[in-house]
Amino acid sequence: MTHPSVVSVQNLSVRLPRGADRPFAVEDVSLDVRRGEILCVVGESGSGKSVLSAAIMGALPRGLTFGGGSVRFGDRDLTKLRARDLRSIRGNEIAMVFQDPIASLNPAIPVGRQVEEVFEIHTDLKPEERRARALALLESTHLPEPARIHGAYPHQISGGQCQRVVIAMALALEPKLLIADEPTTALDVTTQAQILRLFNELRGGDQHGILFITHDFGVVREVADRVAVMRHGRLVEIGPAADVLDRPSHDYTRTLIASVPSLNPPARSTDLSAPPALKADDLVAFYGPVKALKDVSVSIPKGATLAVVGESGSGKSTLARTIIRLHEPDSGTIAVGGVDYTALKGRDLQARRRLVQMIFQNPFGSLNPRRTVGEVLMRAGVLGGADAATARRRALELLDLVRLPREAFDRRPDAFSGGQRQRISIARALAMNPEIVIADESVSALDVSVQAQVLTLLDDLQKTTGMTMLFITHDLRVAAQIADHIAVMKRGEVVEFGLARDVLRRPKHPYTRELVAAAPGQMRSDADAAAE
Amino acid sequence: MLSAISKKTAEVLGAMLVVSFIVFLVLEANVEDVAVKVLGAYSAPDQRAAWLAENGYNDPFLVRYVRWLWDFVTLDWGQSTLFRVPVTDVLPQRLAATGVLAGATLALMVPIALVLGIVAGMREGSATDRSVSFFSVLTTSIPEFATAVFLSAIFVFWLGWLPGASTMISGFSITELILPVSVLTLYSAGYLARITRASMVEAMRSPYVRTALMKGASTSRIVLHHALRNALIAPVTVVMLQIPWLLSGVIVVEVFFAYKGFGTLLYEAALNSDVFLIEACAMVSVVVVVATQLISDILYRLLNPRLRVAVKPAGATA
């Protein structure tokens, strides 16, 4: 705590353009980043955390303007510097790491040259020195074969490797301040764990301070020395990590932390001896030339929830799309309530489609922007076999059921937030009285507090309607909260299957063990386990 | 990448084969008609019958097609009834004349359009951007013959600076080339400028440009090193695809200025029902289109680093 601050934000406000939903993106925020520490700024979408980081870089998005306060960096105020002076600081004294590592690198230039460019801009180093320094930097971020990576284009290396390159680039001139804006959000959990480890290593040096922007309290727990919580552009609270995370002084922080799903599965009372509502055997499916499913078999007792967990490319989404017949399997069978679902064709299939319904991932792409909520729900009811009057009545009931006001009936999707749209999608799926509901990453695009609400809603609906659920997710913590059984997938195969608490507490397969270990926010689950 | 190119080539050759069949079907399915067109409306019926028999027109249609195709491939393109010489005697020099016109147009149009597009796209929404957009809408909306009339009215009729026709009777003349080239440039530059602008705007908004900005790169470095490399891929391939489009404009402009090129040749052949000349012109223009499509495809692959390697990302088909 004795370290001096590298940057000091004082009463900073950033004005939003006229017509926005509030006057300020960032309002009266004051905080310091100190040498040798990682300060995490946490908040949900719209909290202003990313605008804050852009403001510190002096690079406000178009339309936003400084509305008062200052950003003191050494003896300069970054909000008042001219473009030329800002340029000499950027990449040199302050550097930045971004959310989408692959897109952040120029696709037409080998990554090594992009690292060297920092020296080209800010120093007089000779080409061979630049190259040597770049190779050393790539090495220091633990990239394998630095020489090969140096000459590779961004699309030729993985997302995690790209992020290491971006970090190497940021560290090139030993900046005093490193700003990382959601640097692990686009990465798989196991890769995220590695990058977080790298950040923890970086802190050791003492030469710089790190401002780490994230929405994930699990990530905060892994890296933060101090934590600042933001909401609606304002700073809610700031303090040492241990205080904010375990003894939050503010209600909002408390709610947020309580919303973070824990790796510990709650006790569940589902009857797992019921006959299977869904039984898929030896499914094989190709996605392009890739064999995405290799003899996958799953079965879910009626009224139970199976969570399929895996990283990107594991085949979990292909499994969902194959079961619902959006993707044709090459072999294998799917039985839904005793009907051979794979054998159905043409109009027979259309007529039986209602048995299996889906809640999609992207709340902004899963509702036709041109149709009102009422039209969507009524059409689903009619296709499910109801007449128009019944479908209308049922649509209104469903709105109650998913806890949306009845006025929603006449509105189009653009009037709703992401969480509300997911509720509409859930209502649409239920309007058909399905036997099975498949949720494909249905809560992963939502903020934690909304995520928690939707998960609770799904759990309640399952209890009241007795539906069977297949829940696809990349997040073990979410799976822990909702599933009776968990199946872990890797490269098109189910590597582990079992009761949720067995898989999470006593994982058998090494990959499952790796996944469980990589799930961010472990310290808390340890504490919870001790408390139990 | 090689397999992708050979696949494209096969596709393109297949399309050409079908096109040649359509050309043959339209122009030579009715043999009586061919005889009338070749021998003239006042030829005697038995004279036509004899000519048809002599030239193998009594054979089945498909046989005639295959023979015709073979003749075309071996550059035996028949006799022009209009010029009374083999088609191969008139066509090459006319094609060369058009090549000069098109070459001059491209040499002028491409740099102008690229510069306009880049300058406009660098600062989206600026006054420059708006002016360039308006200029391109204006010039691409006005048909070539109208532009030709307007330019002629100013520079020929009113100011008297330039000749109104480009017959090149007394040898090659630069002044006679100015108006046709200007008309074609005006008409085509707007489109290319728009494509370049859109591509540039996209690049300037991209995360990698933001990365460069956050590295402290100057505006000129960002534009030259980062944005242009990616932004020029689309326009360069579009230039190739514009050549066939230019060919349509060339016909109008050549006719307007009486320029003795490929366009006027096709036009005269069409007006005079010169069957073999029409066929040859149609096939040559198809070869030009298909060749530009192929080159454009190859250029795109060469310029795009993501396609340069053999590995295709999963799910990316076609």
Place this chain on the structure above:
Amino acid sequence: MTAIETRRTGLRVPAALKSPTILLGAVLVGVWVFAALFAPWIAPYDPLQSRAPLQLPMSRGPDGSLYLLGTDLLGRDILSRLIWGARAVVLWAGLATATAFAVGLAMGLVAGFYKGWVDKVLSFIANVILSFPVLVLYILVIVTFGASGLNIVLAVTFASAPGIFRIVRALTIDIAAQDYVAAAIVQGESPLRIMAVEILPNAAGPLIVDACLRLGYTTITIGVLGFLGLGLPPPTPDWGSMVNDGRPMAIAFPHMVIFPCIAISMMTLGLSLVADGIRELGLRHGRA
């Protein structure tokens, strides 16, 4: 539960009228649509009647009648011919564009939705047609089948349907990848209804823009064919043909060619401006 926002988006007529680009374009086009609709009442003279040859603009003929835009070689009033010519242009360009759109739309939706071999076949046909330079294609069709309004419709449909097909196909593939289409499939909705209710309305923005541009191209095409002497058969007053007729004497009497050129340029520029304005509005609303 947070309140539902009341913000609405979408292209509405009042919003379109606030765009100066659209307004200017609409005026340029509107003048000639008005002329086409009310030609018999607003044209000063009979467009086919020979009155006094080669009168200059704003001059009075021997009988004292005023010729605002002058007369042509045969003594026909140019203004009246332009007004009646607007009818031919609006009618045939509209009809030809509409047919081309109907064909391209149907083919594009089917190819983009079903993909597979249907798409391969349709795309190949489109590529074959697009291997012809457009004007060569027109000349071939008109020379073979003769010059008439219907043959122009035929030629335009044949030549521009593939371009429309490509756009519709690309849009369809894009929209069909959206989850709301997957949701409709999963509900057992019929393919026809999915194309009509889920896909088409969401492609409407870019398609309206394209339709405006196509209408402009078709107007240019009809003008060019007229200019080449392959347009609507005489004595139909057709703008392109007027340029062609006036060309031999253009050096001495430029008014005979300039006014038809201005008319056609107004029309095509107007359509481009409308298209541009709509596209801009669409972009601002995050669509199109």
